[in-house]
């Protein structure tokens with residue numbers, strides 16, 4: 001059977017569960033997870049000039065300038081693994097200029113997933129979030145606590161995960177979300193992101209199954 005790799009975008013407010021769902025999606029579908037925020041945090045950790053500049057914006061909950069972000073994401077999308085396995089783009093594009101740049105580079109997704117979560121839940125998710133620096137896994141002190149004492153003792157918190165900073169990140173999100181959505185309207189699926197992580201995944205899984213069937217039909221192999 002001929003196979004064409006899936007190209008998926010996932011978007012939603014800060015702490016709406018993008019990273020968490022991406023773990024579940026990549027486990028099942030084997031896509032390459034490309035997260036703009038993770039790429040930026042890797043630059044910061046590496047101490048690069050781009051990382052230093054990016055941190056200033058991230059500290060204020062603002063979008064990092066396109067000069068830094070656009071090339072970084074494009075290179076990952078163009079990587080041989082993304083081309084072969086398909087990709088799952090997380091937290092990108094976040095502005096109409098980023099969406100336009102992607103289109104110009106020829107990247108058009110099969111599906112745009114929007115996670116919808118009420119604001120009062122988002123703040124609680126942000127302040128309780130913890131990350132395992134070794135595995136990169138995302139935890140929450142209340143909703144998804146570390147499995148072992150050893151992991152619990154090493155988890156860290158993101159520098160922008162304070163109540164004050166998430167409010168700024170939310171503002172930025174509200175300023176940009178409509179412009180991005182309007183560019184992908186015809187391929188958008190809205191997912192209720194306020195249930196448990198498995199409930200949310202069930203909705204996404206259903207949408208992905210459908211898209212795969214449609215792609216197969218288009219290829220004329222069914």
Ligand code: AP5
Nearest residue numbers: 014015016017018019020036037064091125129140196197
């Ligand atoms: P980024 O790292 O992308 O942050 P974000 O968009 O604010 O999203 P988060 O990573 O905070 O949340 P998430 O949706 O992945 O939620 P998670 O699954 O972890 O961006 C950071 C910064 O980088 C930006 O502010 C900006 O400065 C810059 N940047 C990034 N992209 C950019 C771009 N394209 N252009 C310019 N600048 C850019 O879940 C959160 C918590 O909730 C976890 O603890 C999790 O365990 C828990 N949780 C998840 N799902 C559930 C559930 N269903 N039930 C209960 N708890 C849950």
